[in-house]
Amino acid sequence: MTDITQTSNVPQIKIPATYMRGGTSKGVFFKLSDLPEAAQQPGSARDKLLLRVIGSPDPYEKQIDGMGAATSSTSKTVILSKSESPEHDVDYLFGQVSIDKPFIDWSGNCGNLSAAVGPFAIANGLVDPTRLPQNGVVEVRVWQVNIQKTIVAKVPVVNGEVQETGDFELDGVTFPAAEIPVAFMDPADGEGAIFPTGNVVDDLEVPGVGPLKATLINAGIPTVFINAADLGYTGTELQDAINSDSKALAMFETIRAHGAVRMGLISDISEAANRQHTPKVAIVGPPADYVSSSGKVVSADDIDLLVRALSMGKLHHAMMGTAAVAIAAAAAIEGTLVNLAANGGKSGVKRNAVTFGHPSGSLRVGAEANKVEGRWHIEQAVMSRSARVLMEGTVRIPGDSF
Structure with a gap:
């Protein structure tokens, strides 16, 4: 018994x-x-x-x-x-x-x-x-x-x-x-500047990966934006393409850690393990046709750019709301990698709203950007949720x- x-x-x-x-x-x-x-x-x-x-x-x-x-x-x-x-x-x-x-x-x-x-x-x-x-x-x-x-x-x-x-x-x-429309007022995270380095694009040195062009933005949530093509991606990837690749995940974590140091969020890359939620890492690319994870066809004609973002070490199935705020803010500011991807690589084009493609489909977000005393300011970023x-x-x- x-x-x-x-x-x-x-x-x-x-x-x-x-x-x-x-x-x-x-x-x-x-x-x-x-x-x-x-x-x-x-x-x-x-x-x-x-x-x-x-x-x-x-x-x-x-x-x-x-x-x-x-x-x-x-x-x-x-x-x-x-x-x-x-x-x-x-x-x-x-x-x-x-x-x-x-x-x-x-x-x-x-x-x-x-x-x-x-x-x-x-x-x-x-x-x-x-x-x-x-x-x-x-x-x-x-x-x-x-x-x-x-x-x-x-x-x-x-x-x-x-x-x-x-x-x-x-x-x-x-x-x-x-x-439920949600407005994020003055969304620069905490007391920091929207661009902690003072630049809309930085050269980010990442050991084992090389120098990367990066937009390091502090709006909604601190986010590191990288051109998808610079890492060998198109921006149309779904979760399995990245989450089943341990080398890719390790690479993105290395990028995240070095981005965190450059943004002043941590003082040494060894601290990144205890700050998993921030910053986020996202790759961006120009519009392209793809089939979403639900089987829905997303047409390049219906979106302004492609974005794929990682959260807690894995590619997100759609898009984090705070990262969507970062996308809206970066798209509204001339010369960021997000803005350039949405404008076919052309600089000097302002955007107050963009529709971006993510693994599950698309999302429209908006933001108004202005320079105040030489620093970029976002009054609010808006999106609809339920x-x-x-x-x-x-x-x-x-x-x-x-």
Whole structure:
């Protein structure tokens, strides 16, 4: 007879939570006040709790014992609270959870999940009820805590509740839903300049790869843009072409690490492993026909350029929302690699909006750029997303997890 005596019996605890899709990402959302007291402040207890919720670190890289789904798009957590600022409704803190390491990166935002913040805030009493119409659109004013910036989401309300269903289609999301326009105000990350080096294009020395032309931009999220052709790519690649190539992934990580040093995000490349979420690396190219991951034909005539971006070490299945902000900002500024790719290599052409092709289809983004006292400034970058509650109730974790 098998002895099933347990050597440890620590009861699980319940924590109120909501599992939401925002754009092409999913994450577990919490109200700050619902977290156990020890996790209501930044630190080890909070990180350990959220790692256990998501199911990390997982050496199998599956996150079977948690809410994550083993991709950078789904290994995410959000903590929200009513803002103490009269200019904002809600404070939004984002944590990108490493899949295989005991690490949460708090250095940046998730642009996709930003679209879900407004709906969650309305449904959970974080927006002043006097601001909510019975029917109409609510401008939810979000303070993004990670990067200390304002986001404004326009959330549709029907019969006093958030409208979630609709006919807005977003490539990378299977089903249509209600459209939520999201504006990222003054999106230069943190207090830094849009171009940390002062240049729209830099020569980036990368050992084993060579000197590369790069646009190092700090808008939405710090991003390193490289011409796809300089790395032997076309910009039409889908996930498997890069994610199944260990040498390519190692090369992109080396580029990312050296880009991070050049942007002043880290002082030595050895620190890159502890800053996995930022910067992002993206390759750009001129328009070309290709077939997306869903089988949809994307015509070169319908897009301005091609972009493929990596997140947490892998090629993203669509496009990170914050990277889309970086694309919009870079496209609006003359002479960046993004701007040149969108203009057939011609310099001196301003763009206030572009449609770019990504592995799942295409996306239109817009931004207005101006020079103020010799420095580039982006007033806002705008894109449309959608969001939906997938499940709500409580998550459970063993009581000794944090």
